[in-house]
Amino acid sequence: MLKGKKIVLGITGSIAAYKAVLLVRSLIKEGAEVKVIMTPAAKDFISPLTLSTLSKNPVLIDIFKEDTWANHVMLGRWADMMLVAPLSCNTLAKMAAGLCDNLLLSVYLSATCPVMLAPAMDEDMWKHPSTRQNLQTLASYGNSIVPVTNGELASGLFGEGRMAEPETIVEHLLQHFKNGGRLNGKKVLVTAGPTYEHIDPVRFIGNHSSGKMGVAIAREFLNRGADVTLVLGPAPGALPLDGLNVMRVQTAGEMYDACHQVFGETDIAIMAAAVADYSPVSVASEKIKKKEESWSVALKKTPDILKSLGQKKKENQVLAGFALETNNERENALAKLQQKNADIIVLNSLRDKDAGFGKDTNKVTIFDRKGREKNFDLKSKTAVAKDIVDYIIEYIHA
Known part of the structure; x- marks a missing residue:
């Protein structure tokens, strides 16, 4: 009212x-x-x-x-x-x-x-x-x-x-x-979109992330009075970025550096980006020509951004991550919560209809370090962003 x-x-x-x-x-x-x-x-x-x-x-x-x-x-x-x-x-x-x-x-x-x-x-x-x-x-x-x-x-x-x-x-x-201005002046870091790990000047390893969920979260924090930094990968299509402090990146390494650059002064961090798990060991300086019948690319692990921030996290910081799963969803999300030293994990499953990459809707379950678990119905990503921000505010003030 x-x-x-x-x-x-x-x-x-x-x-x-x-x-x-x-x-x-x-x-x-x-x-x-x-x-x-x-x-x-x-x-x-x-x-x-x-x-x-x-x-x-x-x-x-x-x-x-x-x-x-x-x-x-x-x-x-x-x-x-x-x-x-x-x-x-x-x-x-x-x-x-x-x-x-x-x-x-x-x-x-x-x-x-x-x-x-x-x-x-x-x-x-x-x-x-x-x-x-x-x-x-x-x-x-x-x-x-x-x-x-x-x-x-x-x-x-x-x-x-x-x-x-x-x-x-x-x-x-x-x-x-x-919210009584409880986010006024809070510094928030959000990641969104995919990362592209380059093979040569024209090819890359990537995924289908649209960046819509992360951008919706960033906008919701902005609307609540927070000072928001959005680290955005190469998301396809137009996204509503007006008003946001945006750092554009391409690779997992660039996203890692950008997050660590601002995390020390951050009150709340939400890692919503779909970061590639592996990148090529070497990147060709010129386009690789199609000559052989088969071709293999040696890969190495990309830096684990959520885990690295969890290791640096201070007592007064809140760190949230996303878990996109296709099987054993609950078990994998709870394991990620502990292994990454996160405060909150937002789970969504590709097995849920109309949820996940490229969709305008999403269906999530949120877990936290206080042992709570909350399921949400399928909603627009804008509405899901509101649920996530509400949950984080409640977590901070519980």
């Missing part, structure tokens, strides 16, 4: 502004007190009268109006959360640049409360490098970003850039207040 929480809702000039009606209604239903600020352009998409009626507060648009003055400093101090939904590409750019030419931007720049942003724009705008940079800038300031979704856009096209639905945004707010 958001009972008693004070929310400043900023609405910008986007067709998604129509969803603000449902958003305000949901926030009021959850018990929040809502004050709405609109940019001048937002009035073209939604009526201030509708929003003032639903919020039971005057809608604020202009800093100066007749003989009154909207005190932007007090608004930013009054709120428990400033939520901008929808956040247009134009306002996003202004916020990243620190511009201050309307009331919404004035409140944002003077706000002392947390800020949550729900972008909305067409796919080409969403994927433009300047937009990605602006999002990363705002996230680096500690703002939470509610991920966009795929769907029908105002242009008539289908793709990324659609604002999250009001119920999803409310869920992000509920999670923020539920």
Whole structure:
């Protein structure tokens, strides 16, 4: 519940502004007190009268109006959360640049409360490098970003850039207040994706990991207020990396070095990457030609990242690993928990339908060093990430 929480809702000039009606209604239903600020352009998409009626507060648009003055400093101090939904590409750019030419931007720049942003724009705008940079800038300031979704856009096209639905945004707010800021300022390390162990300039040993699970976990920690570093292998396809501090790697050795570089200052580490167990003993400098009827490649073990971090782990650090199994799942996961000196192991089985590599869903069981075991149903990887982060928070504070 958001009972008693004070929310400043900023609405910008986007067709998604129509969803603000449902958003305000949901926030009021959850018990929040809502004050709405609109940019001048937002009035073209939604009526201030509708929003003032639903919020039971005057809608604020202009800093100066007749003989009154909207005190932007007090608004930013009054709120428990400033939520901008929808956040247009134009306002996003202004916020990243620190511009201050309307009331919404004035409140944002003077706000002392947390800020949550729900972008909305067409796919080409969403994927433009300047937009990605602006999002990363705002996230680096500690703002939470509610991920966009795929769907029908105002242009008539289908793709990324659609604002999250009001119920999803409310869920992000509920999670923020539920955790009471317990992850604010925590430094989190997450690994994701496969590693590619090179044979020659064009061939490699790899696996089918998409990186979706690890990225979802990293984003969930980011949304909860943590300072997240994502060490990402060469995952295929586009992933929502905006706002994350990303270290791109290719091989298991590079992932090992990146993890050890930041682990000493990390509070929580989640090793979700599917790291190759073996790599070629030698890498050819030129493409190996197909000449012989048979060909063998000598392999050596790659460094065990989870085990090496377990050996360095301090008492105040939490280390979680993943176990992807095809048989004797529970026994193998429990053995890994002990052998790697991990605090938590997240098990998923390739025998579970619609779980594992390349899927948008997953089904996990979590084990910890306190002897607990918890099974979860098949869910979207975003929902699984929430379960994992909730479990880690509970583990820390148990």
